[in-house]
Amino acid sequence: MRRVRVRVAVVVAVSCVVAGSAHAALLFANGDYFTSFDQLHDTKTIHEYSPQGFGQVGSLTILTPSPYDDLEGVAFGPDGLMYAVVDPFDVSAGLTVLALDRFGNVHQSYSTTSYRATGKVFVDGQHIYVAAGVGLVRFDIGNPSSAQLIYSNRLGSVWDMSPEPNGNMFVAWEYGIDEISSNGTVLRSFPSVFTGGGTLSYTDIRGIAFDPATNDLYVSVLGTLGRHTQLWRVNASTGVLENSTIATNGWDIFLTLSQQVLVGSNSVAPQLFALGPFGLTSLRSVGSQQQMFVTQKTVPEPAALALVALAGLALALRRSHCS
Numbered sequence: 001m002r003r004v005r006v007r008v009a010v011v012v013a014v015s016c017v018v019a020g021s022a023h024a025a026l027l028f029a030n031g032d033y034f035t036s037f038d039q040l041h042d043t044k045t046i047h048e049y050s051p052q053g054f055g056q057v058g059s060l061t062i063l064t065p066s067p068y069d070d071l072e073g074v075a076f077g078p079d080g081l082m083y084a085v086v087d088p089f090d091v092s093a094g095l096t097v098l099a100l101d102r103f104g105n106v107h108q109s110y111s112t113t114s115y116r117a118t119g120k121v122f123v124d125g126q127h128i129y130v131a132a133g134v135g136l137v138r139f140d141i142g143n144p145s146s147a148q149l150i151y152s153n154r155l156g157s158v159w160d161m162s163p164e165p166n167g168n169m170f171v172a173w174e175y176g177i178d179e180i181s182s183n184g185t186v187l188r189s190f191p192s193v194f195t196g197g198g199t200l201s202y203t204d205i206r207g208i209a210f211d212p213a214t215n216d217l218y219v220s221v222l223g224t225l226g227r228h229t230q231l232w233r234v235n236a237s238t239g240v241l242e243n244s245t246i247a248t249n250g251w252d253i254f255l256t257l258s259q260q261v262l263v264g265s266n267s268v269a270p271q272l273f274a275l276g277p278f279g280l281t282s283l284r285s286v287g288s289q290q291q292m293f294v295t296q297k298t299v300p301e302p303a304a305l306a307l308v309a310l311a312g313l314a315l316a317l318r319r320s321h322c323s
Contacts (some may be wrong), residue, residue, distance in 0.1 A: 005073035012184060025103045025104070026058040026103075028243040029176075032049060032293050032297050035264065035293065036073065036293045036294075037119070037292045039310070040290050044061055045061040046060045048060075049091060050205070051258075054287065055072065062098070066090065068144035070089075072086070073252065074293060075121045076295065078123070081107055083100075084100060084101075084121075087116070091107065091116065093293055094116065095116055097111075097128055098110075101239075110145075111147075115134065117130050117132050118131045118159050119252070122163060127140060129142060132149070132158065134153070134158065135152035136161060136164075136180075151178070151186070153173045155174075156174030159173065160172060160207045162217075164210060164212065165196075167181070167182045168181055172206075173205065174204060174205060175191065175201065176189060176209065188252050194239050194241065195240075204223035207250060207284040208266070215236045217233070217234045217235075220247055220251060229246060229247060229248050230245065231246075231263060240288050243275065244280065245282065246282075247265070249267040251292040252292060259274075261274070261280070262274050264291050264292045265291070268285070269285040270286055270291050270294050271289050
């Protein structure tokens with residue numbers, strides 16, 4: 001994989017199609033699906049789809065200094081911005097994360113030359129987390145040069161991460177899953193899953209998503225013997241394999257607002273899966289082109305964010321008054 005620092009040289013081209021009309025921005029509508037990185041054609045376009053009917057409602061293309069740079073994983077932060085990982089062709093340039101608004105303006109660029117991204121990104125209220133091959137890199141929001149390796153794994157590449165409500169995080173690496181604390185300390189490790197007939201080793205994991213409502217992990221696995229390119233549903237406490245299904249060359253995973261599982265792929269269009277009475281079932285494709293990375297806009301609108309900020313300020317004032 002390749003990386004470059006993309007700073008002021010980044011140009012963003014935006015197009016949006018809604019009911020046949022042209023617009024100068026993405027919608028960034030809550031609930032919409034977003035996909036990125038067509039590996040077959042090496043594109044740098046982010047696509048937006050409505051969850052009702054899955055029609056494409058917009059696209060945004062980032063023009064980087066080199067035509068061989070890759071635009072990979074995307075995720076939304078609580079600030080409503082989209083954070084996109086740029087993997088440059090220049091391997092000495094490290095990795096870059098761009099914070100974009102719906103008009104394609106770059107609000108901040110986070111870079112490091114020390115690590116190279118594998119594409120996945122997650123953002124909370126304070127930090128940006130990037131899967132970076134040898135481990136998990138964390139940036140402080142607002143500090144472009146704050147890259148810190150908080151977790152490392154020398155046994156295989158780190159591909160994805162999924163947060164827990166308590167601040168811990170599940171990290172998926174090539175041959176297993178580690179649960180880590182907020183500072184990167186390993187709390188538990190899952191090298192395999194348990195089945196009725198014994199155990200199955202994790203091989204070539206590419207994506208992970210934790211569902212706190214059911215205490216389940218959804219894992220995309222490319223290469224386990226006899227279970228190639230599958231989506232697994234695993235009990236996060238016991239490590240027992242509860243369900244599995246074919247997910248062709250499954251890559252990134254996102255648990256949607258409707259408790260469905262959106263899975264990107266490096267060979268087919270992203271697929272939506274649901275858990276039904278007969279296990280995991282493929283519902284339909286999102287779009288018609290191969291896209292490896294997927295996400296959904298689930299963060300509050302600006303008005304809601306303002307109310308949260310005011311509530312936090314009121315709580316701080318109350319605590320200071322009582323102390």
